[in-house]
Amino acid sequence: MKTPTIVKPDTAKSGANMTDYDAFRADFSWDDARALIDGLPDGKLNICHEAIDRHVAAGHGDQLALRWIDKAGNRTDFTYAEMQRQTNKFANVLRARGLQKGDRVYSLHGRVPELYIAALGTIKAGCVFCPLFSAFGPEPIHSRLEIGGGNAVVTSARLYKRKLKGLRDRLPALREVFLTDGEAEDCVHLAPLMDAASDAFDIEPMDPEETALLHFTSGTTGKPKGVVHVHAAVAAHHTTGRLALDLHPGDTYWCTADPGWVTGTSYGIIAPLTNRVSMIIDEAEFDVDRWYDTLEREKVNVWYTAPTAIRMLMKAGAGAMEGHDFSNLRFMASVGEPLNPEAVVWGNENFGMPFHDNWWQTETGGIMIANYACADVKPGSMGRPMPGIQAGVVEVTDEGAHELTEPLAMGELALRAGWPSMMRMYLNQEERYNKCFSNGWYLTGDQAMRDSDGYFWFVGRSDDLIKSAGHLIGPFEVESALMEHAAVAEAGVIGVPEETAGEIVKAFVALKPGNEPSDDLLLDLMGHARKKLGPAVAPKSIEFRTNLPKTRSGKIMRRLLKARELGLPEGDISTLESDES
Ligand code: ATP
Ligand code: MG
Numbered sequence: 001m002k003t004p005t006i007v008k009p010d011t012a013k014s015g016a017n018m019t020d021y022d023a024f025r026a027d028f029s030w031d032d033a034r035a036l037i038d039g040l041p042d043g044k045l046n047i048c049h050e051a052i053d054r055h056v057a058a059g060h061g062d063q064l065a066l067r068w069i070d071k072a073g074n075r076t077d078f079t080y081a082e083m084q085r086q087t088n089k090f091a092n093v094l095r096a097r098g099l100q101k102g103d104r105v106y107s108l109h110g111r112v113p114e115l116y117i118a119a120l121g122t123i124k125a126g127c128v129f130c131p132l133f134s135a136f137g138p139e140p141i142h143s144r145l146e147i148g149g150g151n152a153v154v155t156s157a158r159l160y161k162r163k164l165k166g167l168r169d170r171l172p173a174l175r176e177v178f179l180t181d182g183e184a185e186d187c188v189h190l191a192p193l194m195d196a197a198s199d200a201f202d203i204e205p206m207d208p209e210e211t212a213l214l215h216f217t218s219g220t221t222g223k224p225k226g227v228v229h230v231h232a233a234v235a236a237h238h239t240t241g242r243l244a245l246d247l248h249p250g251d252t253y254w255c256t257a258d259p260g261w262v263t264g265t266s267y268g269i270i271a272p273l274t275n276r277v278s279m280i281i282d283e284a285e286f287d288v289d290r291w292y293d294t295l296e297r298e299k300v301n302v303w304y305t306a307p308t309a310i311r312m313l314m315k316a317g318a319g320a321m322e323g324h325d326f327s328n329l330r331f332m333a334s335v336g337e338p339l340n341p342e343a344v345v346w347g348n349e350n351f352g353m354p355f356h357d358n359w360w361q362t363e364t365g366g367i368m369i370a371n372y373a374c375a376d377v378k379p380g381s382m383g384r385p386m387p388g389i390q391a392g393v394v395e396v397t398d399e400g401a402h403e404l405t406e407p408l409a410m411g412e413l414a415l416r417a418g419w420p421s422m423m424r425m426y427l428n429q430e431e432r433y434n435k436c437f438s439n440g441w442y443l444t445g446d447q448a449m450r451d452s453d454g455y456f457w458f459v460g461r462s463d464d465l466i467k468s469a470g471h472l473i474g475p476f477e478v479e480s481a482l483m484e485h486a487a488v489a490e491a492g493v494i495g496v497p498e499e500t501a502g503e504i505v506k507a508f509v510a511l512k513p514g515n516e517p518s519d520d521l522l523l524d525l526m527g528h529a530r531k532k533l534g535p536a537v538a539p540k541s542i543e544f545r546t547n548l549p550k551t552r553s554g555k556i557m558r559r560l561l562k563a564r565e566l567g568l569p570e571g572d573i574s575t576l577e578s579d580e581s
Contacts, residue, residue, distance in 0.1 A: 142170060211424070369384065510546060
């Protein structure tokens with residue numbers, strides 16, 4: 001909170017979709033936002049109509065919708081008109097194979113055009129789309145298909161043989177597997193079916209409250225939950241894309257998230273297309289040089305990424321940026337994990353603009369709290385609630401949730417229920433769903449503070465809070481302080497039980513290249529943390545690691561650091577990526 005505010009010049013604000021946060025917020029209504037959505041006759045709706053068909057009908061069929069960069073660096077372009085034809089074909093293929101409205105179609109694929117066509121074509125046909133991350137192993141795939149009652153999967157022969165084939169007899173609802181390539185028994189080939197299918201399709205008119213998407217949470221705190229979203233959510237996707245990411249029609253936009261996670265669908269497929277931007281899709285995984293090349297060569301205007309990636313770019317140093325021209329970049333945003341103030345400032349110094357942190361969850365379906373193009377940025381803050389969203393810090397007692405209005409009071413982050421993209425249920429977990437609501441508030445499970453300017457500050461997940469000698473300590477504050485040390489690339493902080501203090505703060509730290517763990521460095525880090533945080537909050541113990549355990553979407557799994565530290569069961573680790581802790 002001590003990092004100076006980044007004041008936006010008027011030039012940065014003037015062309016934004018929202019030029020004055022307070023005035024816009026005061027005037028905003030979700031009905032007005034819904035009016036930006038085309039809709040279908042008789043009050044019906046279909047997300048795919050808003051994403052693709054409406055733009056073609058309005059004469060924008062020739063505009064680039066999606067540019068796919070394959071692993072080798074080749075580019076393939078799809079216009080909006082082509083996407084309309086392809087999604088019509090895919091919807092016809094589903095019908096031809098007996099898949100009806102309401103059936104669940106999953107994807108298990110890397111980032112290839114077929115995945116995007118399947119997602120939108122599924123929704124167009126009134127089926128429910130559920131993305132799986134292609135790096136999942138067989139068991140996580142099985143449980144997600146079982147919970148959601150998956151009827152069809154779109155995948156590749158390689159992924160099918162390695163991960164899905166052996167599960168078929170345990171998945172009675174799974175009737176159809178579409179292969180984008182190769183050969184495998186009990187599967188059908190997508191390409192010939194697509195070739196044979198008509199490129200005309202009458203889009204399925206959906207009731208706004210009918211299901212469009214099933215998403216599984218990241219599993220950071222426990223077993224992933226199946227979250228249901230409906231077609232009406234598109235009003236929130238569209239508006240948050242306009243306001244929080246400042247998407248303008250014709251922008252070149254790059255969302256680095258995989259559609260296996262909600263960010264890669266809400267902001268990697270739906271919101272950009274409803275806002276008629278041209279999307280960049282990169283098939284390859286993170287690579288510093290490739291990312292800088294892509295930003296420059298594709299002339300990206302708006303870039304939406306995540307703290308882990310930003311930290312890796314920072315780790316690579318300024319040298320990697322040398323010689324690149326990023327003058328087309330207008331807006332950079334980050335989500336998924338707390339963004340350390342250090343990273344926001346680094347963005348400002350190196351790209352000439354800060355990373356705009358925003359906060360949301362699978363359950364909220366869209367961005368809820370954000371830093372905006374028109375607003376000054378307080379590094380380390382998630383920003384302010386979206387127009388149409390009332391956020392509060394609450395305390396939950398036996399009488400339910402009550403708002404804490406005092407500035408900087410710490411409590412659970414909560415949102416007034418009722419925005420269009422709010423989850424409609426946790427699949428098969430009604431009780432758990434009901435527990436998320438109290439006195440009209442949706443309880444997020446995160447801890448936060450609001451300052452006197454209305455900016456929200458993330459403290460930590462409720463499960464990760466540390467109670468030490470009467471202090472309540474959020475891991476984010478400690479991690480951010482450690483990140484400010486020149487040798488630190490990443491930090492994960494947990495509470496470890498201790499007799500006198502209740503818990504003590506323990507930090508796990510990964511170093512930047514060129515730094516080696518040593519007793520001297522340890523002492524230096526301890527001193528640095530004490531100076532920044534004071535002795536009550538600074539870690540009592542610091543351990544060096546080459547890597548911290550993360551989910552595949554890049555979130556540090558503090559619960560796993562803790563379980564390993566204490567020798568406790570590891571719990572559900574289906575979404576674990578790096579396992580070198
Ligand atoms: P699970 O619910 O299964 O434990 P998850 O909460 O990580 O997993 P997601 O819905 O993908 O699943 O992530 C939402 C969570 O990510 C938020 O509740 C919050 O803890 C964290 N998060 C997202 N954006 C931010 C942000 N800008 N700052 C801090 N934390 C964030
Ligand atoms: Mg969660």
